[in-house]
Structure formats: C-alpha cells, structure tokens
Amino acid sequence: MFMLRRVTRRGVAAAAVVAMTATLVAACGDDSGSGSDGKITLRYSWWGPAERAEIMNKAIARFEQQNPNIKITPNFSDYAPYWQKLATETAGGGAPDVMQMDYTYLSEYANRGVLLDLASQVDKNIQIKELLPGLQDVGVIDGKRYGITVSGNTFALIYDPAAFEKAGVTVPDAWTWKEYQDAAAKVGKAVKDDKMWGATDYTQITGILETWLRQQNKELISADGKLVVSKEDLKAFWEHGQRMRDLGAIVPQSKVAQVAPKSAPGADLVASAVGIDTYLTRYAGETKRTFAIAPMPSDDPNNLGLIFRPGMLLCASSKTKNPDAAAKLINFMINDAEVGKMFGGNRGLPASTIQREAALPVLSPQDQAVLEYENGISDQLKPAPLPPAGVGPVDAAFLRIGEELNYGKTTIDKAVDQFFTEAEQALSAS
C-alpha cells in the first residue's frame, strides 16, 4: 500500500516543506451572474434554523408565482458562518442581491458602500408606512436608508412559573435587581435537587449591560463609536454579577458550555433568564417545561432602560443589477400578509402591522405572551440607537471576558482593563 523504501534526509525535508505550507493557503469565494433567458435572477441569503428555511422556500415559491419574471436563488446558513460567508463574498465583490442583516453589523456594511440606498424605492416598491412607528426609521443612516426591519423585540425576564412556585416566590409587577437576585437565589435552592440553578449569567451580554446603564441614564458606546462607560460603572456591573454568583444563584459556565448549542433554559439548567423576549419561543421548543415573562428588573421603576430592537433587517447589495426586483422581494418578505402567516413568530414578531395582524391567529401561546408583554410596555420602549461599526467584536469580547469571570479565571479589575483594551481597539479599527 505504501511505497516506503528508505527514508532519506532530503525526502524528509521535502515532506516537511509540503506539510508546512498548508497553513498559508486561503479560501476563495465564488461569484454568480444574473439570469440569461430574460428572467431576472436574485440571490437571497439569510441565516436561521432549518425550520426557517422550509418556510422561506414556501414564501419564495409564492413570490415567484406572483412575479413570474423573477427567479430567486436562496442561500442560508447558521448565524456565525453566515457572517464569515457574507464577509468573504462581499470582499470578492459578490454580495447577494438581497441579504438578511443584523443591526449590529449594519454600520459595518453600510459605511463600506456594500449596501444599496433604498430611499428612492420607498413608496415605490417598498411600503414602510405599515411598520410599527418605533421601527420605521431603523436602517436609516445619515439620511440614507440601508435596511428595512423585518421584526422587533426587546429584553425581558423569562422564568419557569413551576420552579418559582416551588420556591414560594411570587413575581411582582415590578422589582429591583436586588429583589430579583434574591428571588433567583431562593428559587435556585428550591430546584437544586433537579440539578437546576436560579438564573443564567446575564453579566456576559452587552445588551443587558446597556440596559442596566440606560436605567441609570448612562451609555456604553456613544453614537459616534466611542467607549463612554466609566471603568467604575463596568466594575459595579460585574460586582453586581459577583453578588449573584456568591448567592449561588447563577449556573456555572462549565454547565452552559456543555449544553451548547442548546440554551441553558432549554436544557433545564436554569429557572430564569434575562435576555431577548422572543427567546421564549426558542426555550419552549427545546424543553417540555413552560415559561412565562416577568417584568425586567430595574432600580428605577419608571425607567426600564428598554429599547425596541430590530430583530433583523433586509438589505440590498449596492452592486445589484436589479434594484427594483430586490426592493420588491424585500417588500414582499416584510409586508405580505400570507408570508406573515407562514412565519408566525419564527423571525420574531413581525415589524409590519399587516403581518402582525395576519400572524395573530396562528401565533403560538409563547409568541402571544411576548406580544402581550411588548404591548404592555410599549410606552417605555425607546427607539434603538444605531450600533456603530466594530460593535460585533466588542460583544464577543464582553461575552468571553464575562465567561472567564464566571469560571473564576480572572478578577473583576483585570477583566475591566482587558475589556477596555479590546473594546477600544475594536472600535478604533473600524
């Protein structure tokens, strides 16, 4: 099988050189053109789970039926690989005609001329009047409209009523962070035998830090992309997390790491989690336990610090040869009632009132609970500020350093310095 005669010095050297160069070979993206038989071909990329792809294919079929001259080439991947792929495709000049966009990355792509200004398409091929008021202007940067919002969400406290009942904890209409922490610790003790903890470690999520800061009328990052939080405030936030860990209320990171990609609530590890409200649906899909929504803790009951976050946006490529067709597709995905019914809460709660009404009868009980929650605090929801470029790596650094704190691998002082170094570098580079 192997033609190994005698190994010589030179032979070994040659093999070593071949083996070494393997690292230096980079990957290349591919490019595909537009249609040739008079039909327009649009490439459409999105991220999401397999169920979303199934629904998306049905929606695309409906679009192609209504627009017989347009053919859609769909392309979907998971969230993390989606960005790697999009970045390489874009670098090669082959961004998809229509792409799903996260608010975090909008500036990154818009500032670099990748995205089409859709302003001239509004009222022509795209209707935005039907979007919820708080979400209408999302996607506009310096007067140019780079994206249209598909759905909206906000932060909430999601909890397992059975576990809270077991601990004898009743959820009030409003509570402070300290009250929530103590409740989570009490619940944690009650569910210990079920190998569960009271709460997830929310001090790893920048969104929660921002909420906590906003509750005190402070900011993490300014609109022009400067890190404006003070070291003292960040330290206070992580000390607040440490208090909760000391109470034994927070699940250890080693447990969370092992159940990934399942969520900690979905893997029956915790009885409550502070996070995005529409995750309620995700958790419910992962476990048999039921979840409900509790009010967001805040030390100022009149300021929950919440914003109406765009769940995802749709954008068109600045290089698309068919801007009208791309705009039509975006409008269809956002405003078509039938599409709203198909997706229900799969993309989050629809931003367009047409789709919201259409989806209402088919919404799951979880989605309905989220809807009720959002309606109940709608007067508290502020419009979401535009994340400046470089925020993606900042989120990732905060998550990683927060994890190290949870593992006890670093001290709060060191963690604060490390985060400042990395965040300032990421923001200045962009």
Add this chain to the structure above:
Amino acid sequence: MLDQTVTSGAAAPEPETGTGSRGPRARGAGPSRRGRQVRRREGLAGGLFLGPWLLGLLLLTLGPMLASLYLSFTDYNLFTAPEWVGLDNYRRMFDDERYLTSVRVTMGFVVLATPLKLALALGVAMLLARPRRTQGFYRSAFYAPSLIGASVSIAITWRALFSDDALLDRALQWLGLPAGGWVGDPSRALIVLVLLSVWQFGAPMVIFMAGLQQVPQELYEAAEVDGAGWWRKFAHITLPMLSPVIFFNLLLETIHAFQVFTSAFVVSSPNPGSPADATLVYTLYLYLRGFADFRMGYASAMAWTLLVAIALVTLLLFRTSRFWVHYADGGDR
C-alpha cells in the same frame, strides 16, 4: 495529504534506484538521435502530466501565499483597500494577550499530542508487525480513526463523550475519581483535543509498520544468539534502525499538531476557543481575527509567523537529528 507526503518522501532521488529517462544513456555510447527524440517526447509528456499540479500550485497555493505575505504588512478589513502599515501587525502580536494565550495553548497541544500519538502508533505497530491471520482486520481497525477522525461528526461525538454525565464522567464517577465533564472545564478541555488527536494514530502507525519490515531479521537473530532480551532488542536494534522513520513521523506530526484547527473549532462550538480560551489554538485565533473581526492583515501576519515558527522548530529537529537518527545510506555525509 498523508499519501502525498509519504510518496514525496519515497520518490526522493536515490542513486541506486535511478531508472527511467536515464536508461537509454546508460545503454548506448552517448545520446543517439532516437534517444533524444524519446527523451524530448518523455519530457513533453512529463510536462503535461505535471501541468495540472503546477497550475494548481501557482494559482491555489503560491498566489494566495504571496498575497497573504503582502497583506500581512497591511491593515485590511476585507471591504476597503489594504493600507500599508509596515511591521505593525507583527509588532502588535506581542501586546495581544489573546495571541499569547493561543501560543501557549498550541504549545501545550503540540507537546502533549505529538509524543503520545507517536508512542501509541509505534506500540501498536510493533504488536501488529508479527504476521497472523487477523492482522488485516486489526490494521484496518486501528487505521480507521485516521480516515474519519478529522470529520466534524467525530468531533461532535467526541464533545458528547466528554460532557457531564457522559461516558467519561460516568466511568470516573464509578472509579471514585473527580467527576464532571471535561468539555466545560478550562483546565481539562485541552486534554479532550489531545485525546482526539492521539486517537488518530493510524497514519504514523502504518508508516512505522512499513519501517519495521525494513529492519533486517538477521540483526534480531544475532542478538538473540548473544542472549539479548526484549528490551535490549528494542532499544539497540528497533529504535536505531527505525530512527529515520521516527524522525519522519515526528516531523510530520509536529507540523500537523501546530496546524490543528477542525477539532478545536467543533469541540468548542458555538464559541470558538471556549471554555475561557482553553482550546484557543493558534489557527483558531487566526481564523477568528480574519473572519470574525475582519482583520485580514493581522491574520495573515499570524499565518506567516506560524510558518516561520514551524520552520524554526523543524530546523531544530533536523539539528538534533544528527545525534539520534541513523540513515542506512549515510544521509548527506
């Protein structure tokens, strides 16, 4: 990959086996016209056969390599044109704490995985070297992990084996040893990767088996006559006679260990390098810098630094080889 490297090792010029195009010249007195024609035709055919590979080398390996060398001196974010920054990327690495972490993690991996893998490969190769009826089965069985080991599904399975309440945890609990899954434990997560790599010992094992068959039986017989036991035969015949093959395997496995990526990427998914950067191997950090942070210039500089580092380690191994590797043909001396 392996087949290629082994063949290129075997195809290296060896005076006593030189045949082919040299034939006609050896036969006649000087090159005849016919001989020249044959040679030219052979040269053309050779060129044609080489063509696709050469094209691939130029377009897919050499081109991107040179591009990455250029990019390593620039600030390049994939979207805007690269901007020349000189040696900044190289300088910045040494202030980058995560970079230093990735170097530490990789060194740990290389130092643990390579010797363990080679020792296991040699041990099993020696067990399987003796001819017996079931030999074919065992060879295939031990080689199989090398074929499937690099796949994503195996890495996922591996991750599952080393989680809480999984196989390993249960076994340790049963033995009364400290329990808990290793995947989520920063101090033990790297061991999971090392074991996954060691498990794929089939490739060096096959090379060792081939090497073992080259050891002249007379040497063992003579040693037995002189009353040498198992250990003396191993230490004084097998190891010295096998040293070129050991050296070959050591080099390749060291280089491969420096380049470990897939297993680390999958075992630590969806947060590459987790838990707490315990599995942040060099290439994984390189990838994150390039494709998650869009810092292609920095990532390219990292790639070239790795190449230089591997080249240095290889050179070092070559230097030491003078003292312990014995070539049957006397090497270059």
